[in-house]
Amino acid sequence: AWPRLRTWIEESAEELRTQRRISSGARAWSEAGREEAALWRGSQLAVARDWAADEDNRASLPALAAGFVAASIAEDSAARRAQRRRTRRLHGVIAMLTALVLAVAVLTVYAFRQRQAAAGARDAAIAASQSANSREAAIEAGQLRAQDPSLAAQLSVAAYGVAHTPQATAALLESSGEPSAARIVDSPGVVQSVSVSPDRRLLAAAGADGTLRLWNVAVPGHPSPVATLVQANGQDPLYTAAFSPDGKTLAAAGAGRVVRLWDVADPAHPVPVGQPLTGPSNTIYSVAFSPDGKTLAAASADKTVRLWNVADPAQAVPLGQPLTGPAGYVESVAFSPDGKTLAAASADKTVWLWDVANPAEPFPYYGMPLTGPAAIVTAVAFSPDGHTLAAASQDDKVWLWTLAAGTPTASQDGTLTGATNWVNTIAFSPDGTSIAAGTSDAGVLIWSRASRNRIAMLPRPQPVTSIAWDGPGRLASGDADGTVSMWTLPSPELAAADKTTAVAYNPNGATLAVGGQDVQLWNAASRTHVATHPLAAGMFVNGLAFSPDGRILAAAYSDHTVGLLNASTLAPLGAPFQVTAAGNAETVAFSPDGTVLATGGDDGTVRLWSVTDPAHPSQLSSVHDSGTYVFTVVFSPDGKTLAAASTDNLTRLWDVANPARPAQLGKPLGGFSSYAIGLAFTPDGKLLAVGSADKTIRLWSIANPARPVQVGAPLTGPAGYVWGLAFSPDGTTLAAGVTDGTVWLWRVTAPASPSLIATLTGPAGHVYSVAFAPSGGQLAASSDDGTVHLWDVSPGAAESQACANLGQPLTRAEWNVYVPGVPYRAPCS
Structure with a gap:
């Protein structure tokens, strides 16, 4: 018209x-x-x-x-x-x-x-x-996240790309707080074995469908197929594959009872080398090269271990007689770093050690076998320094032995626990500081070798059959769902300690303090453990605070004392001092100039202390704030006002311009039907947020502290106590830690009408404390499940992180399984 x-x-x-x-x-x-x-x-x-x-x-x-x-x-x-x-x-x-x-x-x-x-x-x-x-x-994505964070991250990116809904924003931010893995879809069956080449450019995957494939993993997060050495046959499952130390030869074996070798110097054109190595009369479960590459060992279900000289892979020859002794299937073999010792795991619940300094004439260590495991021993591994031997068992434990230098003896050295099902595979990190294990409870567990504490859990939807380190910061896991996951470490979920109750960033942003049944210090960038300050049995931490200059860490303890610690080493700066007449010391806060420390306790008092000499704190004043517990105290940014939240449902404001003579300001802030717990001032000091056990948050204008005015309606939504509160450094975002295991984020640029940004999930227990990094880009939350979750608070940053470690994207067929009826959208496209 x-x-x-x-x-x-x-x-x-x-x-x-x-x-x-x-x-x-x-x-x-x-x-x-x-x-x-x-x-x-x-x-x-x-x-x-x-x-x-x-x-x-x-x-x-x-x-x-x-x-x-x-x-x-x-x-x-x-x-x-x-x-x-x-x-x-x-x-x-x-x-x-x-x-x-x-x-x-x-x-x-x-x-x-x-x-x-x-x-x-x-x-x-x-x-x-x-x-x-x-x-x-x-x-x-939310439903998948606990079992498969890789797929959940892809769905979260796709959801946010379709529309920036609160649900998609929450999903994307949650993915940033979960372990990240680039996935490789290798086969329709079980991936039985993974091995990474010494130069970290190739990954070999052996499958139960008989396949053997090479993948290019040189670019982290973006694997690509290189070659298929063996096509699926459905008759001869492969159970093991290993690269030679020079990376030029690949060995693989399985139900076919032979070991085959390939020249993979040109990965795109692998070439079979020599004749298959024969001898075993039953399935071969494990192969391993000696560190010099001249000897190859194979463990078999015929209860033997065989050795071959493979100095010339095209002319491999058997070495000596088969090694015997195990009374069950030999599940795994491993050479020590010096090549002089060979370990074998047996289905008869034992571990055997042989001296193979002369591989043509091996002999067992004195006192063999090593015992202790209560079920089949599925895997063995030596630490890089050769001092520790680890064994995985179907008794849900990892067993450790210390090897005496220069002598063929081994002594039992405890176990690593935490698995709830069989431990199928084990490997030390290249630097020897960590031990990883793949389990049948669908996940990879990682422990600190020094502390024996579990430091990460990488979830998978099905049992993990094999693992291999790809340098100190990446780990490959073969899974029963036919995929390989290339994990990026360390995980943003810190396995800190049991009953984690408090978290605080150092003002310099370098470290993160975590309180629970001890005090821990973590490197905020590398997410690695730095130091621990142990506490007496039965004690725990209620509150933590760094001094403004970042040199002192104050910790409120359950034995009615406060300790001042060196913020770099956690060494005590003096003896803990009593801050409450009864019960717990609940909370600590430094004044903005760092000279005064405020404490609150179960006796209802607020005390102010001079800490100019941290080795000898002196009390400046004490006020009776309430007749019940004082849960939280916090200074205003100008240091003139102190807010104290109490279990009498009220929050009181104190004029502390003269800390020796605090004076109450105006009437207490009320309106709650239960305890006042969480407190936080905006960076400009004009707004105070108060969280309550009645599951709400109220915002107060403190422009005139003597006449505070409530701003807007209470914030609602949480299903538990609002315990921890924190404003972002720019004052635009309010975070709330809730005892229902969630963290809520609101945008408060218009305080009278805040808008919900996201509700984050992940912690399995109560969230007692939240803290923004000084840069404002990261949020930490401590939970009494023993973890600290770290999330990006920018959707853009979270999306970039997910796309950087995407792996193979969801196919249309997979998309239709997870979100049927929704038009396909390739993640990160």
């Missing part, structure tokens, strides 16, 4: 221009006519004058003049009337055309508005559909 309407308008305009030209011509003709008439009258008057000069004509002159004048007037009047008629007709035409133009304009505006309305309705429908699709994908 619009093109036709536009043509009509143009034609009407042209007609109007024509009429205007006609009108202009008429005016010109009229003026020319008047000039001609005037000339004619002039000539006639001249003739009349000449005629009148004759004596005989004078007598008739008046009558003739009168007639002439009357005729001229009549003629002029007629011309004027004709001109007016023509003008009126032109004005009518112009008026009509103007009306038509106006009508066209009105119709055009109406049509435009109708088109806008239709487009708006269409856009609204599309937006509603996209929001629904985004929410659906985000919900699916």
